[in-house]
Amino acid sequence: MDRLSIEKRLDGQKELLSGLVKKAKSNGIDQVEIYSSYGYSEDVSLEKNDLNNCTATEENMFGIRVIAEGNQGFIISNHIPSLYQSIEEAYSLAKSQSTPDFDLGLPEPESIPNHFNQYDLSLDTMGIEDLVATAKEALGWRNDLYSKVNIDSGDFSLSKGYKLIVSSKGVMAHELGAELSASVMGMGVDGDLVGSFDYDSASGFNKDQFHTLWKKAFTNFGDKCMGALYAKPISGFQGKVLLPPEAVYSFFLGLFIGSLNGTSLRKGKSKMAGKLEEKVASSLLSIWDDPTNERFMGSTGFDREGLPTSKKPILTEGVLHTYFYNTYEAKKAGLIKSNGCATGGAQSLPGCGPKQLQIAPGSSSKEEFFKLPGKTLFVNRISGTKDGASGDFSGVIKGGYVLENGEKIPVREVQIVGNAFDTLNQIEAISKEGELLGESSFVPYMLLDGFTITGVTEN
Amino acid sequence: MRNLLKECLAEESGFVELRYHHKESRSFHAERGRVESTALRKRTGIGVRVLEAGTWGFASTSEITKSSIQNAIQVAKKAARLSSALRKDKIPNLPKANFAIGDFIGKGIEDFRTRTVEEKLKLVLDIQNAAAKQSAKLQSVGCGYSEIYEEKAIVTTDGADSFFSMVRPEFRVSAVAKEDGKMESGSHSIGVTGGWDCLFRSQSATEISEEACKTAVDLLSSVLPDGGLSTVILSPSIVGLLVHEAIGHTVEADFVLSGSVAQGKIGQRVGSDLVTLCDSGFSEYYEGAGGSIPVDDEGLLPTNTVIIKNGILTSYLHNRETAERFGVAPTGSARAWEYGDVPLIRMRNTFLVPGDSSLEEMIANTKDGYYLDGAKNGQADATGEFMFAVQKAYRIQNGKITDLLKGVTVSGLAFDVLQNVDMVSKEFKWDLGSGHCGKGQPAKVDAGGPYVRTKVLLGGK
Numbered sequence: 001m002d003r004l005s006i007e008k009r010l011d012g013q014k015e016l017l018s019g020l021v022k023k024a025k026s027n028g029i030d031q032v033e034i035y036s037s038y039g040y041s042e043d044v045s046l047e048k049n050d051l052n053n054c055t056a057t058e059e060n061m062f063g064i065r066v067i068a069e070g071n072q073g074f075i076i077s078n079h080i081p082s083l084y085q086s087i088e089e090a091y092s093l094a095k096s097q098s099t100p101d102f103d104l105g106l107p108e109p110e111s112i113p114n115h116f117n118q119y120d121l122s123l124d125t126m127g128i129e130d131l132v133a134t135a136k137e138a139l140g141w142r143n144d145l146y147s148k149v150n151i152d153s154g155d156f157s158l159s160k161g162y163k164l165i166v167s168s169k170g171v172m173a174h175e176l177g178a179e180l181s182a183s184v185m186g187m188g189v190d191g192d193l194v195g196s197f198d199y200d201s202a203s204g205f206n207k208d209q210f211h212t213l214w215k216k217a218f219t220n221f222g223d224k225c226m227g228a229l230y231a232k233p234i235s236g237f238q239g240k241v242l243l244p245p246e247a248v249y250s251f252f253l254g255l256f257i258g259s260l261n262g263t264s265l266r267k268g269k270s271k272m273a274g275k276l277e278e279k280v281a282s283s284l285l286s287i288w289d290d291p292t293n294e295r296f297m298g299s300t301g302f303d304r305e306g307l308p309t310s311k312k313p314i315l316t317e318g319v320l321h322t323y324f325y326n327t328y329e330a331k332k333a334g335l336i337k338s339n340g341c342a343t344g345g346a347q348s349l350p351g352c353g354p355k356q357l358q359i360a361p362g363s364s365s366k367e368e369f370f371k372l373p374g375k376t377l378f379v380n381r382i383s384g385t386k387d388g389a390s391g392d393f394s395g396v397i398k399g400g401y402v403l404e405n406g407e408k409i410p411v412r413e414v415q416i417v418g419n420a421f422d423t424l425n426q427i428e429a430i431s432k433e434g435e436l437l438g439e440s441s442f443v444p445y446m447l448l449d450g451f452t453i454t455g456v457t458e459n
Numbered sequence: 460m461r462n463l464l465k466e467c468l469a470e471e472s473g474f475v476e477l478r479y480h481h482k483e484s485r486s487f488h489a490e491r492g493r494v495e496s497t498a499l500r501k502r503t504g505i506g507v508r509v510l511e512a513g514t515w516g517f518a519s520t521s522e523i524t525k526s527s528i529q530n531a532i533q534v535a536k537k538a539a540r541l542s543s544a545l546r547k548d549k550i551p552n553l554p555k556a557n558f559a560i561g562d563f564i565g566k567g568i569e570d571f572r573t574r575t576v577e578e579k580l581k582l583v584l585d586i587q588n589a590a591a592k593q594s595a596k597l598q599s600v601g602c603g604y605s606e607i608y609e610e611k612a613i614v615t616t617d618g619a620d621s622f623f624s625m626v627r628p629e630f631r632v633s634a635v636a637k638e639d640g641k642m643e644s645g646s647h648s649i650g651v652t653g654g655w656d657c658l659f660r661s662q663s664a665t666e667i668s669e670e671a672c673k674t675a676v677d678l679l680s681s682v683l684p685d686g687g688l689s690t691v692i693l694s695p696s697i698v699g700l701l702v703h704e705a706i707g708h709t710v711e712a713d714f715v716l717s718g719s720v721a722q723g724k725i726g727q728r729v730g731s732d733l734v735t736l737c738d739s740g741f742s743e744y745y746e747g748a749g750g751s752i753p754v755d756d757e758g759l760l761p762t763n764t765v766i767i768k769n770g771i772l773t774s775y776l777h778n779r780e781t782a783e784r785f786g787v788a789p790t791g792s793a794r795a796w797e798y799g800d801v802p803l804i805r806m807r808n809t810f811l812v813p814g815d816s817s818l819e820e821m822i823a824n825t826k827d828g829y830y831l832d833g834a835k836n837g838q839a840d841a842t843g844e845f846m847f848a849v850q851k852a853y854r855i856q857n858g859k860i861t862d863l864l865k866g867v868t869v870s871g872l873a874f875d876v877l878q879n880v881d882m883v884s885k886e887f888k889w890d891l892g893s894g895h896c897g898k899g900q901p902a903k904v905d906a907g908g909p910y911v912r913t914k915v916l917l918g919g920k
Contacts, residue, residue, distance in 0.1 A: 050548050051547075053516070055518065071494070076498065098580075099492065128538060128541055151717075152718075187841040194842045194843075195841070387643075387644055413916060
């Protein structure tokens with residue numbers, strides 16, 4: 001599958017979907033939106049330190065949204081010949097409801113200033129043979145450098161495709177994309193000793209970029225597995241935790257960002273309601289959303305509703321500036337239009353959220369965090385649970401260390417409990433250095449204070 | 460469909476497996492006095508798996524025509540040949556298997572087809588409206604009904620030839636309560652394999668809703684428990700999470716071969732005498748367990764697999780490939796989520812066999828501990844270290860349940876926790892039929908058991 005054939009398919013589909021929308025309108029179905037997501041991918045998987053499977057998949061999914069008399073019906077299908085019947089089914093689903101809300105409506109089109117066709121021609125000629133070669137190289141790294149690390153599973157993928165949105169209001173937007181990605185999951189094993197699971201991944205939009213990032217990710221994975229292999233239980237203590245970028249993003253930040261979702265706010269489930277332009281976090285913390293940076297993977301010119309995206313501040317030195325809205329939630333909040341923050345794809349109704357979060361670097365050196373006096377818990381990953389409404393989180397630390405007197409002591413069977421909203425004010429320092437997660441979001445290290453750390457051994 | 464698939468295989472000589480899968484998911488959600496979303500998802504296609512030159516190849520197509528399927532077979536074969544040179548440990552021949560032959564039509568499908576969209580919408584709306592009136596502290600109550608109907612046909616060149624269908628409805632309520640700036644949430648859900656009547660057999664929709672709302676409101680006045688190693692009595696939903704996360708994942712044979720903590724432990728003691736653990740494609744004790752399957756995704760009839768018998772590890776969970784490697788019979792545990800997914804070894808219904816005690820005796824016999832109820836999420840590790848999250852923890856002091864505390868994360872080492880089991884109740888319940896298990900791809904599973912007393916690490920203040 002090359003760029004030309006994908007473009008040809010896209011052109012044909014624009015025509016097909018426009019025709020279907022026109023037909024629906026002429027039959028009295030006034031508000032129809034079709035979101036098409038096409039992907040062709042080739043994958044090579046690893047299992048048990050060996051190659052496992054080679055696959056080739058191709059699929060076109062369509063998310064069809066119909067709004068009729070204040071009610072909405074949504075159909076997801078991968079069957080092109082019956083798309084018009086799906087429009088009728090979505091219409092019928094909408095008509096069967098008895099609780100209309102006339103704030104529901106498809107958005108009017110807006111011009112899209114940024115177009116991101118992230119399809120690099122270096123991926124055009126690549127295929128499954130290249131993926132097999134990359135997999136072979138990774139198995140070689142494992143054998144040469146990390147013989148005590150067992151690869152439980154791994155995946156190498158080359159995917160190409162497009163997204164396209166067409167609506168009866170005149171919205172029409174599309175973007176092409178191609179991506180190379182790889183991930184690996186496994187653990188250290190030494191005789192009867194088994195370490196915690198760990199994983200790492202890399203992705204890129206061109207061949208050279210991908211290979212550099214993948215080698216770094218694999219080395220990181222191997223080091224983390226080896227570090228966790230000789231972990232020991234510890235006794236509990238009160239103190240500081242150090243979060244690397246992945247942990248900052250996946251756990252601590254997720255709850256806060258979720259609380260800025262227009263739907264959560266409207267339903268009274270967000271602790272951030274009514275806090276615009278108030279200080280809600282440490283002055284050290286500044287966050288913005290930037291889906292318009294061409295250097296980032298996943299940058300996009302339009303959102304799930306086909307409206308333009310933009311760069312916007314979220315927190316500046318702890319002061320909250322914005323919430324995230326799709327068209328419906330914006331209207332419910334009394335705004336004229338959305339702020340281009342509709343999330344999702346063909347398989348979901350438009351949600352609300354950011355596209356590419358960026359966290360401002362701090363002024364501390366990451367290395368200083370590892371040499372702090374007293375005890376600090378380095379949280380590689382939290383396997384746990386979190387509650388969006390209360391902000392409470394708790395979990396087991398995976399691949400973690402206690403940092404004490406310049407030593408890194410790998411630990412297991414350690415839990416932490418906290419609250420994401422309180423944690424925003426527990427930030428003691430942010431590092432200058434950070435990582436570009438998924439090649440799209442810059443996230444630094446964070447040092448937090450005031451945590452209860454539960455261990456399994458007696459004090 | 461079986462005939463079309465067999466026609467596509469007519470000229471094939473090596474191992475080829477064709478899996479037709481049509482899946483329809485409907486979901487209805489009501490909140491704040493109105494139907495907030497209705498969705499229907501339809502996905503159909505064929506997954507093609509071949510074993511050639513000692514390596515798997517896989518391809519899929521959403522076009523159900525002879526030419527598309529035959530093209531996918533060729534793509535899968537090419538993929539297998541390409542990778543064969545690299546694969547070190549070639550896949551042996553697949554073992555003989557207890558293939559499912561014929562049609563297997565699931566229970567409750569007629570029920571699911573005859574109930575109208577309006578009836579399902581009315582259910583979520585009525586329950587939501589009633590729930591919101593339960594307490595002035597309730598900020599928001601969401602009520603959802605969903606159902607997955609699926610049909611599959613599996614045909615292989617070595618003898619599988621079946622068509623099967625099933626329906627899996629779910630009902631869930633989630634509530635958020637607020638007081639003095641504090642917010643807490645509660646949720647309760649139920650999911651089965653079967654019809655509507657099966658879904659509401661043990662609890663009505665109203666009772667489910669009342670439980671979720673009460674949890675949210677009650678938790679407003681709760682505090683965190685003390686953290687540390689504690690004696691706990693686990694409710695059947697929590698036992699389900701424990702046996703699924705802590706043990707089930709470690710005995711999946713693909714995971715065992717990668718070096719899980721269960722490797723090499725067949726025949727060894729891994730739990731107390733009171734522990735007998737099974738994973739079954741059927742629904743033991745009573746019908747409707749959410750992970751029941753008439754046929755697995757390699758076309759085999761599933762078994763009831765005894766994993767631990769009176770504390771001794773007796774079996775892993777196998778697909779055809781791992782069964783051959785271990786020299787045992789496949790357990791019918793291969794499952795794929797969608798037509799484009801390769802079948803993986805997955806649990807079905809995982810349960811602990813009931814014992815002789817009663818819950819009342821167990822509480823009365825506990826001087827200092829916690830009663831944990833309301834399963835949330837959970838995960839397991841290669842080390843056997845697991846975590847699961849609970850909604851509610853009740854303090855037990857001197858044989859009596861006292862304060863409600865916030866549920867937190869509970870963790871431990873799988874086999875240590877089983878070794879510490881010292882009381883098991885007579886009562887039994889399937890209680891994990893809603894939601895999904897993740898392992899690269901989702902799977903519908905269920906789990907449950909009796910009430911169990913053991914020791915775990917409780918996160919807390």
